[in-house]
Amino acid sequence: MLREDVTEAIRAATFQELAAVGYGRLSIEAVARRAGVGKTAVYRRWKSKLPMVIDAVSEIARMGMPVPDTGSLTGDLRLLLGFLNWALRHKLASQIIPDLLAEAARNPEIAATLATALREAQRGISAVVLKHARERGELAGDLDADAALDLVIGPLYWRVAVVRTPLPEGHLDRLASASAAALAALSGGPPPSD
Amino acid sequence: MLREDVTEAIRAATFQELAAVGYGRLSIEAVARRAGVGKTAVYRRWKSKLPMVIDAVSEIARMGMPVPDTGSLTGDLRLLLGFLNWALRHKLASQIIPDLLAEAARNPEIAATLATALREAQRGISAVVLKHARERGELAGDLDADAALDLVIGPLYWRVAVVRTPLPEGHLDRLASASAAALAALSGGPPPSD
DNA sequence: CCACGACGATACGGTTGCGTTCCGACGTGG
DNA sequence: CCACGTCGGAACGCAACCGTATCGTCGTGG
Structure with missing residues (x-):
């Protein structure tokens, strides 16, 4: 029922906002503004900024580091x-x-x-x-x-x-x-x- | 003319506030509150939170690291x-x-x-x-x-x-x-x- | 074709902090 | 003894953000 493209836009905006001002100053209003969505869309997904950030980080962290095996x-x-x-x-x-x-x-x-x-x-x-x-x-x-x-x-x-x-x-x-x-x-x- | 004990109290409060909430969330109001001084006393010394923090950090950073000479x-x-x-x-x-x-x-x-x-x-x-x-x-x-x-x-x-x-x-x-x-x-x- | 739900937008009251101003109290130097 | 400047405290208007509520719109499933 929740549109995935909106979710992804919010996640991307969260990262950009995190980089720009840091977790301390990160505000949901700014994330919604940057993502081009309403605050409603954010609050419909996460209760506050902490779970929002945790979700975004968990999402990206699935990038696996390759296991090297070069012989030395x-x-x-x-x-x-x-x-x-x-x-x-x-x-x-x-x-x-x-x-x-x-x-x-x-x-x-x-x-x-x-x-x-x-x-x-x-x-x-x-x-x-x-x-x-x-x-x-x-x-x-x-x-x-x-x-x-x-x-x-x-x-x-x-x-x-x-x-x-x-x-x-x-x-x-x-x-x-x-x-x-x-x-x-x-x-x-x-x-x-x- | 500025009382040094007040200045020092503000610096100490700045460190505690920095540790508690970080630079991003640090507010002059909270520093003054924690130091038990008026906001006036802070603004009389520094123009904003950036020079205040820089001054406090510069002050503490004079702690010299000892130069070791153990022979190995x-x-x-x-x-x-x-x-x-x-x-x-x-x-x-x-x-x-x-x-x-x-x-x-x-x-x-x-x-x-x-x-x-x-x-x-x-x-x-x-x-x-x-x-x-x-x-x-x-x-x-x-x-x-x-x-x-x-x-x-x-x-x-x-x-x-x-x-x-x-x-x-x-x-x-x-x-x-x-x-x-x-x-x-x-x-x-x-x-x-x- | 219609009901439902997510959507963007807007507004709300409340909180917090900004930077400034004014106040009376104190203490120090002239 | 008096003037000056700092002190703590309080209040100011302004801005940002909180979390919620209420719109009308739009797309989709029944």
């Missing part, structure tokens, strides 16, 4: 970093993600949504990549998966979404091999002797 | 990470910093303030630590200082300020040695052979 840990990491860089550089995402992550510190529902939408997917991929590396003998077995994820994602997120400085040529390649070395050191240090 | 790269990194962890875990800072960093993507003045307040200090310390490590022969000479900073700060910031998961016992120690390995790999890879 450094190569897998390079693909992951490339994808992450591509996603974070998209204009809307680079504004919205840090904003929602900051808001998640105040809002448990947003935190839960982002946790399932972003981090669970990351975790699954990370587990596969690490398992392959272990099978190849590139890593020892006793690796903390969370810490490994920090070491791979942290530097690029910090650079792209926080510092927002352009990446020099070849940066992702160097980052991938540096992260591989960090993982090796973390896993007990078989290849690098320290 | 891993030890220096461990001290840096310990300080960063301590700062980021403070209740107000952990809410305010991600919020302002997200807002900085929209607001050049906030971006500039944070850049000088946070990143210039980091950069100076990073330069000293890397110089020491080079003199000790722990790193090769051709190291990109920005990339090095990403590798050290990124994982911890991601974990503490974004994921917000408790750090297990010994995590900072492992992170410090893993980061040292990453820096070695990045600098051309003399100690770890790759």
Whole structure:
């Protein structure tokens, strides 16, 4: 009974509004205005702005990250970093993600949504990549998966979404091999002797 | 002529309000209310909320990060990470910093303030630590200082300020040695052979 | 062909914050 | 002792947004 094209227009407007003013300042009036619909259409779908935003985010978060399998840990990491860089550089995402992550510190529902939408997917991929590396003998077995994820994602997120400085040529390649070395050191240090 | 205790009360209230509702929702009325002063006292000092926030942030950002010199790269990194962890875990800072960093993507003045307040200090310390490590022969000479900073700060910031998961016992120690390995790999890879 | 329901538009009263103005109280310096 | 400027408090008109209600329109299913 609800028209899907209207729903989609509202979702798109929600993203643009989130990027423009952030969750804190986001107003349903502005979303409806931008979507070219009446406020009625919005309130008919969601009770307030929180479920509206959560729905929009959940919708987009089904974009699956590809699971890399290049044959080497450094190569897998390079693909992951490339994808992450591509996603974070998209204009809307680079504004919205840090904003929602900051808001998640105040809002448990947003935190839960982002946790399932972003981090669970990351975790699954990370587990596969690490398992392959272990099978190849590139890593020892006793690796903390969370810490490994920090070491791979942290530097690029910090650079792209926080510092927002352009990446020099070849940066992702160097980052991938540096992260591989960090993982090796973390896993007990078989290849690098320290 | 302006009473300094009032100014300080407003600054403190600004931080608490920033942590509670974020920059987007921060209102001068709420700050004055929380500080127990009249709106007059605020407008007498700053023209609007942007200069008020910038002044408060600039004020607090004079907290110098200590320059570590433990005799080893891993030890220096461990001290840096310990300080960063301590700062980021403070209740107000952990809410305010991600919020302002997200807002900085929209607001050049906030971006500039944070850049000088946070990143210039980091950069100076990073330069000293890397110089020491080079003199000790722990790193090769051709190291990109920005990339090095990403590798050290990124994982911890991601974990503490974004994921917000408790750090297990010994995590900072492992992170410090893993980061040292990453820096070695990045600098051309003399100690770890790759 | 008709009833139903979603649609955009408009208006409503209520709340919040803006930035300004005026007030009486206080305290400090001349 | 008096003038000045800051203080907290209150009120102002204005704007934005809330959530709800009420229109007439339009497309679809019965």
